[in-house]
Amino acid sequence: MTEASTGGGTGHTARYDRRGASRVLAELAQPGLFAEAPAPRARHIEYAGTPLTPEPGHRLTFSQRLYLERFMRPCRPDQVTSATHRITWTDSHGIPNTGHYRDDGLGPAVPIAAREAVLELWDRLAANGSFAERATRLDGRAHALLMGTTTDHDPVEIFRVGIEATGRTLAQHALLARQTPYRDAVEFARGMLDSGIFAAVATRWYWELQASTYRRGMIPVTLLAQPDTTVRYSAETVAVLRAMKDATIADAHTVMRRATGPEGLTVAAAIEKYHDDLDLISRQYALLPSGARPACLAAMPHRIADEHYSILPMVAERFVATFAAVLAGLAVTPVTGEVDGSDSDGPIAADDQVFYVPDMTCKHCVRTIGGVLESMGIRVADIDLVSKRVVAEFRSPRNRARAFEAIRDGGYNPSAVRAEADSDPAQGQVTVTAESTR
Structure with a gap:
């Protein structure tokens, strides 16, 4: 939806207004967001x-280097920290996930616990009946503001994405744990909160950079320890993040000036025509x-209600407390993983038409992954954002393997995994395992 379109059946024209949309979300959240x-x-x-494995002669992997060169100017390779390992696991909701860690840092428990904290807060958001009731009472003007300004127009989805971004922020900055004075994962999480790092990401990064670099296991940040035991971004980090954001905005404006100037398109038509270009750099x-x-x-x-309020500090505080509680009861165990895929050109089993993309987090991701498959002549039957499940009509195992390579080149990590989650409600204990579908 664009600023020139109307909200679905509301009778109000959708318009781009970040402060107005923020006010709508704040009034939904302020009485209480979580059960x-x-x-x-x-x-x-x-x-x-x-x-x-970094490229020979480089400090980054091939995918990381390509993304850096195409979308992170003027950032240099030496300003980026890379993970040493990628991990895959199945969370307690039975959904496959992908994350990263450094072997000189806090280990694999951090991305796993961050995901579990996200899931718990999602469940508590869904269980808050008063929040759901407030959301259903939003009037046409409020819906029009969200439709014209946000990528995920439904209020529940907007908060879900925000909660997930909070978990992503913690797990990604854990790659820099050795640059901090914090000794364990809980101390690190509380240190990030006290240092204002969640707010720094919200205000200094641009959205696609944070999501895409997270998926690739890289972070263009240096942390400096302070005498009061907090940390902050280095001056060089602040300058580089601002320069990347400015370059991104300039790219977006260039697309729009060309479309609405020489091409004579309306704003709505320009966004529709150049949706793929603007997806990478945010239509907002x-x-x-x-x-x-x-x-x-x-x-x-x-x-x-006569008080100053913003959503981010509340969500960040709740997330860190939930992360600490999850970590206290979490045990993680390494297992041997198997590579899925085949080079065969023979028939493909029905089960192999189904796969998962653990790092698919928003509608932008859905469109990107669907676009990759369709560009290869592969019909997409279904993409479900909640379960991360994709159903596509591959022609052969080789076709499927090549599609997975193309999706990975885009920064996502497809996984052919069937999850089995067993729980004992009486004991409150959850054990999760995963097995290959092949």
Whole structure:
């Protein structure tokens, strides 16, 4: 939906207004976003780890280097820290996941616990009946603001994506744990909160950079320890993040000026025609007035009921507390993983038409993955964002393997995994295993 279109059946014209949309979300969240925390439970999760191999003569992998050169100018390779390992596991909801860690850092438990904390907060969001009731009472104007401004227009989905971004922020910055004074994962998480790192990501990064570099196991940041035991971004980091954001905004404006100028398109038609170009650099940036800088909706302050309020600090505090509680009952065990895929040109089994993309987190991801498959002549039958499940009509195992390579080149990690999650509600314990579908 664009600023020139109308909200579905609301009778209100959707318009791009970040502060207005932020106010709608803040008023939904301020009375309370989450239901009460459940009783602590034990979790045992198995994971498979794979070392990341840098290109010969480079400090980054091939995928990392390509992304750096294409989308992170003017960032240099020496300003980027890479993970040493990629891991795959199945979470307690039975969904395959992919994450990264460094062998000189806090280990694989951090991305796994971060995912479990995200799931718990998603469940608590869904269990908050008063929040759901407030969301259903939103009027046409509020829906039009969300439709015209946000990528995920449904309020529940917007908060889900924000919660997941919070977990992503913690797991990604854990690659830099050795640059901090924090001794374990819980101390690290609380240190990130006290240092304002969650707010720094919201205000200094641009969305696609944070999501894409996370998926590739890389982070263009240096942390500096302070005398009060907090940490902060180095001046060089701040400058580079700003330069990358400015370059991204300039790219978006160039696309829009060409489309609405020489090509004579309306804004709505321009976004429709150049949707794929703008997907990489965020259509929201294309709609920013000249000279304006983007602001994270969750980080914007508002005055509600005579008090100053913003969503981000509340979500970050709740996430860190949940992460610490999850980690206290979490045991992780490495297992040997098997590579899925085949070079055969023979018939493909029905089960092999189904796969998962663990790092598919929003509608942008859905469109990107679907576009990759369709560009290869592969019909997509279904993509489910919640379960991360994709059903596609591959012609052969070789066709499937090549499609997986193309998806990986885009920064995603497809997985042919069938998950089995067994739980004992009486004991509050969850044991998760995963087996190959091949």
